[in-house]
Amino acid sequence: MSTSSADIIRGTADMLILKLLDVEPMHGWGIGQELERRSRAALRIQPGALYGALHRLVREGWVRSYWQTTENARRARYYALTRSGKRRLDVETETWHRLAGGVALILATR
Amino acid sequence: MRRIIADVLFRMRALFGTRAQRELDDELRFHLEMDAATLRARGMPAADAERLARRQFGSLRREAEQVRDAWGVSLANEFVADVRHALRQMRRRAGYTAIILLTLGLGIGATVALFSVVSDLLLKPLPYPEADRIHVFWSDYDWRGEEYDFVRQRPGVFQHLAAFSTNGAPYRPNTNGADGARLLPFVVATSTLFDVLGTRPMLGRPFDAAEDRPGAPPVIVISYGMWKTDLGGERRVIGHRIMLDGEPVTVVGVMPRGFYFPTPDIRAWRPLALDPKSPMYTSGYLTLIGRTGAGVPPALIESDVRRIARALGTRFTYPVAWDKTRNPYVLPVRTYLLGDVRDPLVLLLAAATLLLGIACANAASLILARTSDRGGEMAMRRALGAGQWRLARQVLAESLVLAAAAAVLGVAVATAGFRALVAVLPLAHGFAGTVAIGWATFASAFVLALLIALLGSAAPIRRLVGSGAAVSRERSEEGLRRGTRRIHGALIVSQVAFAVLLVVGATLLIRSVDNLRSVDMGFDPHGVSTFTLVTSDNMTQASETRFFDAVLARVSALPGVRAAGLTNRLALRDEGYQGPMGIEGRPDLDGKNRPNSLYRTVTPGLFAAMGMRVIDGRGIDSTDVMGSMPVTVISESFARRMWPGQSAIGKHIYSGWSGKMVALTVVGVARETRMTTVTGDLPFTMFVPRAQQATNSGGVLVVRSSTPPASLMPAVQRAIAEIDPQVAVARVETMDEVVAAALAEPLRLRFFLTVFAAIALVLGTIGVYGVVSYAASRRRAEFAIRMALGATPKRVLGEVVERGLVPVVGGVAIGIGAAVAVSGLLHRFLFGLGATDPVSLGAAAGVLTAAGVVAALVPAVRAGRTSPAEALRAD
Numbered sequence: 001m002s003t004s005s006a007d008i009i010r011g012t013a014d015m016l017i018l019k020l021l022d023v024e025p026m027h028g029w030g031i032g033q034e035l036e037r038r039s040r041a042a043l044r045i046q047p048g049a050l051y052g053a054l055h056r057l058v059r060e061g062w063v064r065s066y067w068q069t070t071e072n073a074r075r076a077r078y079y080a081l082t083r084s085g086k087r088r089l090d091v092e093t094e095t096w097h098r099l100a101g102g103v104a105l106i107l108a109t110r
Numbered sequence: 111m112r113r114i115i116a117d118v119l120f121r122m123r124a125l126f127g128t129r130a131q132r133e134l135d136d137e138l139r140f141h142l143e144m145d146a147a148t149l150r151a152r153g154m155p156a157a158d159a160e161r162l163a164r165r166q167f168g169s170l171r172r173e174a175e176q177v178r179d180a181w182g183v184s185l186a187n188e189f190v191a192d193v194r195h196a197l198r199q200m201r202r203r204a205g206y207t208a209i210i211l212l213t214l215g216l217g218i219g220a221t222v223a224l225f226s227v228v229s230d231l232l233l234k235p236l237p238y239p240e241a242d243r244i245h246v247f248w249s250d251y252d253w254r255g256e257e258y259d260f261v262r263q264r265p266g267v268f269q270h271l272a273a274f275s276t277n278g279a280p281y282r283p284n285t286n287g288a289d290g291a292r293l294l295p296f297v298v299a300t301s302t303l304f305d306v307l308g309t310r311p312m313l314g315r316p317f318d319a320a321e322d323r324p325g326a327p328p329v330i331v332i333s334y335g336m337w338k339t340d341l342g343g344e345r346r347v348i349g350h351r352i353m354l355d356g357e358p359v360t361v362v363g364v365m366p367r368g369f370y371f372p373t374p375d376i377r378a379w380r381p382l383a384l385d386p387k388s389p390m391y392t393s394g395y396l397t398l399i400g401r402t403g404a405g406v407p408p409a410l411i412e413s414d415v416r417r418i419a420r421a422l423g424t425r426f427t428y429p430v431a432w433d434k435t436r437n438p439y440v441l442p443v444r445t446y447l448l449g450d451v452r453d454p455l456v457l458l459l460a461a462a463t464l465l466l467g468i469a470c471a472n473a474a475s476l477i478l479a480r481t482s483d484r485g486g487e488m489a490m491r492r493a494l495g496a497g498q499w500r501l502a503r504q505v506l507a508e509s510l511v512l513a514a515a516a517a518v519l520g521v522a523v524a525t526a527g528f529r530a531l532v533a534v535l536p537l538a539h540g541f542a543g544t545v546a547i548g549w550a551t552f553a554s555a556f557v558l559a560l561l562i563a564l565l566g567s568a569a570p571i572r573r574l575v576g577s578g579a580a581v582s583r584e585r586s587e588e589g590l591r592r593g594t595r596r597i598h599g600a601l602i603v604s605q606v607a608f609a610v611l612l613v614v615g616a617t618l619l620i621r622s623v624d625n626l627r628s629v630d631m632g633f634d635p636h637g638v639s640t641f642t643l644v645t646s647d648n649m650t651q652a653s654e655t656r657f658f659d660a661v662l663a664r665v666s667a668l669p670g671v672r673a674a675g676l677t678n679r680l681a682l683r684d685e686g687y688q689g690p691m692g693i694e695g696r697p698d699l700d701g702k703n704r705p706n707s708l709y710r711t712v713t714p715g716l717f718a719a720m721g722m723r724v725i726d727g728r729g730i731d732s733t734d735v736m737g738s739m740p741v742t743v744i745s746e747s748f749a750r751r752m753w754p755g756q757s758a759i760g761k762h763i764y765s766g767w768s769g770k771m772v773a774l775t776v777v778g779v780a781r782e783t784r785m786t787t788v789t790g791d792l793p794f795t796m797f798v799p800r801a802q803q804a805t806n807s808g809g810v811l812v813v814r815s816s817t818p819p820a821s822l823m824p825a826v827q828r829a830i831a832e833i834d835p836q837v838a839v840a841r842v843e844t845m846d847e848v849v850a851a852a853l854a855e856p857l858r859l860r861f862f863l864t865v866f867a868a869i870a871l872v873l874g875t876i877g878v879y880g881v882v883s884y885a886a887s888r889r890r891a892e893f894a895i896r897m898a899l900g901a902t903p904k905r906v907l908g909e910v911v912e913r914g915l916v917p918v919v920g921g922v923a924i925g926i927g928a929a930v931a932v933s934g935l936l937h938r939f940l941f942g943l944g945a946t947d948p949v950s951l952g953a954a955a956g957v958l959t960a961a962g963v964v965a966a967l968v969p970a971v972r973a974g975r976t977s978p979a980e981a982l983r984a985d
Contacts, residue, residue: 027137027140028137028140028141029140029141029144029145032141047138047141051134051137051138051141055134067133074140074143075136075140076137076140077133077136077137077140
């Protein structure tokens with residue numbers, strides 16, 4: 001297993017989690033797996049940071065959680081995006097694009 | 111809005127639920143298992159998969175903590191966690207917790223109860239506006255009507271002046287009622303009393319100058335309590351007539367609730383109605399009280415009082431022993447009313463404060479030792495990332511939890527101890543009813559506990575915050591850091607010093623009470639009942655004599671009665687006036703030099719009833735009646751001092767007691783009897799036959815019986831009621847009770863100080879033991895190595911004891927020094943020994959040092975037995 005994957009840049013975890021949950025509700029472990037898979041192992045998140053972020057998002061009211069049985073008949077806590085979470089995601093996504101665009105412009109400087 | 115609600119919900123859940131934590135644990139376990147399952151799916155053996163997953167994950171617990179920390183669920187949550195942690199710690203260390211709680215609880219309880227009495231009695235305003243302007247003249251209960259009238263014309267700085275005296279008479283609430291008479295304690299006063307006190311009745315009016323004259327229709331102002339309990343508490347009471355002393359008296363006013371003067375047991379106020387034509391006008395029985403103008407400086411009052419005294423000297427002549435003009439002064443009314451209470455209160459408050467001091471030092475050293483003990487745990491937690499403040503907060507939380515529990519215990523102690531305490535104080539005359547324990551007391555208990563908690567955890571916290579890492583290093587070092595040792599030393603020194611003070615106080619009082627107990631009273635109190643009878647002023651002397659003769663005859667005939675007698679005043683209880691006497695054959699003792707003597711009227715049976723003895727001549731006889739030779743029996747010291755070296759029998763004493771000079775022949779000398787106090791000087795005493803006196807003022811019936819007084823008392827009271835239902839039995843007491851009451855103050859003070867001292871001794875010993883054994887246990891490894899290298903157990907033992915004893919000896923020295931320094935406080939409570947009595951000081955020093963040795967010896971012996979191998983393994 002790769003250990004060189006970069007840890008998620010601080011501050012982007014919330015946005016990425018929100019984005020993943022925008023697709024479908026997931027449990028914590030699933031979010032970690034999905035993050036790694038979709039970023040092609042470029043991104044990893046430590047469980048501590050992951051659950052910390054999830055609980056923070058719940059507290060902010062952007063995510064709600066509930067217990068549900070998985071496909072393998074195990075009980076797991078699932079997280080789903082709320083309406084205000086959706087709005088938040090839009091705001092963060094826009095901010096990110098602006099930021100990333102800015103960074104790209106600077107890096108393109110010759 | 112939703113966000114806020116979600117946030118609040120989340121915090122609530124996190125705060126109150128262990129559920130949130132359990133869910134988190136479940137969630138993380140699920141995560142871990144999923145990781146392991148993935149690894150297994152890739153072909154890794156199950157056990158390896160699990161191990162790897164766990165390693166990648168990190169410890170589950172740490173993960174959970176990290177997540178929880180990241181929640182940042184507010185200080186409150188952490189506080190709750192801290193408190194839970196503290197409670198767990200307390201439960202695990204029940205002994206330690208119990209000691210601290212008991213210590214603090216007792217200290218807080220005693221101090222708070224005492225303080226609440228102090229604040230009620232000494233700090234609460236008196237029920238008179240601007241009471242600081244009210245002053246009582248010197249020579250209490252000794253002013254004559256003519257002197258008052260003289261002073262009244264020269265008021266000086268005093269805006270109002272009044273004269274009063276306490277009195278009592280049988281009364282019935284209704285003029286037509288047939289119910290039995292009871293005693294009404296009241297004050298007779300000039301109408302100016304209400305101006306002096308600045309208080310008016312809440313109903314009706316005060317009596318006025320016109321009613322304060324001889325021959326005026328009798329009126330009375332009653333207390334709120336009397337109005338409520340005896341007279342129905344209705345407004346139409348004004349104009350109502352009660353039967354007082356056999357005559358109808360009209361109620362003109364009701365004083366407001368909470369008003370008392372001079373003591374709360376006084377239930378009414380009547381006009382004094384000074385009559386220059388009455389013989390009473392020239393006898394001293396009044397107290398003078400005055401109200402100055404606003405803002406008159408004390409110096410001016412003083413000089414004015416001296417001016418009044420000088421004027422008195424020009425108008426009246428006084429015998430030297432009785433010279434009223436010699437030391438004039440005024441007392442603030444508060445001192446006059448509560449002066450007796452102050453000293454024992456201050457003493458007890460000081461003792462309780464000492465106890466609290468010991469409790470604090472004890473708690474602090476225990477907390478400190480505990481914190482150092484847990485140095486390893488704390489260092490570990492720091493290494494894992496817990497902040498200094500986090501740890502400090504935890505120490506604080508533990509102290510706070512302890513303090514809260516101690517405060518609860520303290521309140522319980524205070525509530526239970528309050529009544530006992532009030533009973534200890536010489537709060538005669540109903541003052542006990544004016545104090546109460548209240549919310550302020552409980553609040554102050556909590557504030558006090560809080561302060562103690564903060565102080566107690568200050569030292570450990572400073573150590574944690576100042577040098578967290580050092581805490582862990584200390585464990586492996588030679589022993590305790592010097593700073594810690596200094597704090598421990600200081601705590602021992604102060605505990606021991608405080609304990610010495612308390613033990614000295616208790617020892618002094620114990621020895622003093624022993625001295626009191628061995629005082630020869632001159633009478634035998636066992637098996638003696640006393641009945642104070644108040645007859646109506648309207649009773650003629652002849653009818654009163656008939657009444658008392660009948661009572662004595664009836665009572666003497668009761669089964670078990672051995673002797674019965676009558677006196678005007680009971681020994682050790684009733685104070686009496688002393689008057690100047692002329693002595694035959696002593697011209698040097700004439701005029702202003704006449705000696706004063708108590709004057710007691712007795713019936714022939716009194717000596718036998720009291721168990722007093724005649725040592726020369728004869729006692730008072732049934733042949734000593736009106737018309738026969740006037741006789742007297744005098745006290746031993748009186749006889750010896752007046753006629754040294756010769757018999758007093760047949761000598762004459764000239765008494766002006768009944769108005770004109772009468773020569774009394776001394777027919778007997780009585781063995782010295784304690785008439786006024788157990789401890790004070792022995793006043794000269796004369797016993798004269800009641801039958802030869804013009805008196806109709808009631809008296810005290812004294813009965814000696816072979817049956818227990820309790821079984822006799824109802825029969826005697828029945829007999830009195832049958833002979834004359836108008837006579838009030840004001841007071842029924844056994845003579846044993848009278849003696850006990852005379853000794854009550856030192857006895858009760860001794861009780862409290864002994865209890866305090868015992869607690870202090872135990873706490874001090876625990877404190878020394880705790881600190882020494884803690885220090886010794888810290889050095890176990892060192893001892894083990896040294897003993898392996900050849901040090902003898904004796905040497906190790908000696909070293910431990912020595913280190914423990916140095917602060918003990920220091921504390922004893924400081925304590926003894928302090929005891930000598932504050933000896934003045936105790937002086938007035940001691941009898942037969944000084945407050946710096948070397949035996950008491952030595953005993954206290956010895957006891958504390960011995961306790962210190964024992965406390966240090968136990969851990970020292972343990973240290974001396976250290977097995978090298980075991981000790982090394984243990985670390």
